[in-house]
Amino acid sequence: MISWLMYWYLRVSAWPIYWLMFARRTYYKDKKDVNKFYKGPAIIVSNHKSIKDFPLMMFFMPFRKMYCQMSEAVYKKKGFNAWIMKVMGGIRVDRTNSEMSFLDKTEELLEKGKVVAIFPEGKLSTNGNVGKFGNSYILLALRTGVPIIPVYTDGQYKFGKRCHLSVGKKIFLGDYCEEVNPSRETIESLNKMVRREVMKLGQEQRHLINVDRYGKLLALRNFMKDNGRLTVFTSGLYFKFKAFNVGPHKEKLKAKGPLLLIANHISFIDPFSVIATFWRRRVYILTAEVVFTEGHNFRNWLLKEIGCIRIDRYSNDKEAFEKAVDVLDGGGTLLIFPNGRIHRDESTDDYKSGAALLAARTGATVQPIFLKNQMKKWHKVEVHLGTPKTFKEYCDKEYPSTQDMAGFMDELFGEINFIKNEVENNGRDN
Amino acid sequence: MEEIIDELYEIYKNIEQDSELKREDVTPELRIKEDLGLNSIGLLYLVMGIEKAFCISLKNSSIESFITIGDVAKYLEENA
Numbered sequence: 001m002i003s004w005l006m007y008w009y010l011r012v013s014a015w016p017i018y019w020l021m022f023a024r025r026t027y028y029k030d031k032k033d034v035n036k037f038y039k040g041p042a043i044i045v046s047n048h049k050s051i052k053d054f055p056l057m058m059f060f061m062p063f064r065k066m067y068c069q070m071s072e073a074v075y076k077k078k079g080f081n082a083w084i085m086k087v088m089g090g091i092r093v094d095r096t097n098s099e100m101s102f103l104d105k106t107e108e109l110l111e112k113g114k115v116v117a118i119f120p121e122g123k124l125s126t127n128g129n130v131g132k133f134g135n136s137y138i139l140l141a142l143r144t145g146v147p148i149i150p151v152y153t154d155g156q157y158k159f160g161k162r163c164h165l166s167v168g169k170k171i172f173l174g175d176y177c178e179e180v181n182p183s184r185e186t187i188e189s190l191n192k193m194v195r196r197e198v199m200k201l202g203q204e205q206r207h208l209i210n211v212d213r214y215g216k217l218l219a220l221r222n223f224m225k226d227n228g229r230l231t232v233f234t235s236g237l238y239f240k241f242k243a244f245n246v247g248p249h250k251e252k253l254k255a256k257g258p259l260l261l262i263a264n265h266i267s268f269i270d271p272f273s274v275i276a277t278f279w280r281r282r283v284y285i286l287t288a289e290v291v292f293t294e295g296h297n298f299r300n301w302l303l304k305e306i307g308c309i310r311i312d313r314y315s316n317d318k319e320a321f322e323k324a325v326d327v328l329d330g331g332g333t334l335l336i337f338p339n340g341r342i343h344r345d346e347s348t349d350d351y352k353s354g355a356a357l358l359a360a361r362t363g364a365t366v367q368p369i370f371l372k373n374q375m376k377k378w379h380k381v382e383v384h385l386g387t388p389k390t391f392k393e394y395c396d397k398e399y400p401s402t403q404d405m406a407g408f409m410d411e412l413f414g415e416i417n418f419i420k421n422e423v424e425n426n427g428r429d430n
Numbered sequence: 431m432e433e434i435i436d437e438l439y440e441i442y443k444n445i446e447q448d449s450e451l452k453r454e455d456v457t458p459e460l461r462i463k464e465d466l467g468l469n470s471i472g473l474l475y476l477v478m479g480i481e482k483a484f485c486i487s488l489k490n491s492s493i494e495s496f497i498t499i500g501d502v503a504k505y506l507e508e509n510a
Binding site for chain 1: 487
């Protein structure tokens, strides 16, 4: 009775701290299958990024007590710590010896209809990936017939940041294995299957976070970016940005969905020209590492806040590329200068195929833009829009090659060169 | 490790469809940059293919440590 009272007292009093600290956002694969009012027994199998994983998981089912297998490092053998861990639903697992009583305790709880959380990695992940899973939970699930609920957490437990939890559908191992004493290979393959489910949840979660982050209109975190847009828009009074060939009813400027803008790079105000033209959208810009100077922390922070994504042009900066993919995956707008550096002579010959890879990976619409060099006061900065294209229209293969991407880039810059020639020869109408 | 190298070879063939490299020629000692003939975008594409196939996320520091196919296969064996 005392333990029960203590548990609920601690849980209720910890709730405000949990709410402030974690600000959890939960994604359900199928809310009808598993949700926070889930009844019945289950084994929750999750990746392990921090010792805060279990406190996070505890509040996922707010009206049920969740038990958890805890290592000997957290759940001490004696003393106040041992009592509190027991009250909070801990099942002590001693990894230093081959004692298996924790399996019997877990089985007992599952047979009573309880929910038990297990972290089969057995230790914290050091590289952000889901480590190898131990097998014992497979034996528990087979013996008790209880469903496994795969869960993935992003481990984002910092004040001011939101942590995300993805909950998958129930897995009944009985559907895959009817043997009473399955072989080691069968257990391994079932284990791999559950681990893959957890990893897939992680990949899907990333997409959902991108949609929340880049696709939503109203959010306080976008204040700086929207402020940046307003500032750039008003700077148009001096630079007089003027867009050409915007389509009937300005349809190219009002395009919806993920949009990749590629342009030639003639001066430092190019990003301003494009942002002012596409003021209806929040534009993120792939910015060379040289713009982010060391020692200027405030300026670097400001650049990041207004939407600049730092990329190191001289190495395979996969992390920057991933951020660019995240923006487009979430339905946002990304601006790239494939030349990689400023060419004041409006040269459009030297370009890289990264934009094509982004377009192929995300299915974004690519809008080619030609910027006319008009660095004189009171003259218009001309922004000429080409025909939007998608990679799918160019190449329908399931696995496009690097040659296909190079071909797509040639087509995009062919379009930019076409606009350039038209502008130089004839001038262009709005 | 051989199964992992098989899968890496499949990913590479999808990226460089015109390549004449055969599976028998792909050994753990094969160098990624020098012998596979991939440019920076090709390498990025290869990394993305590996991440998708093995449901894993690779950091810049891990990628920089991959010199040969054997390095990649060993990393995937331990982490995927």
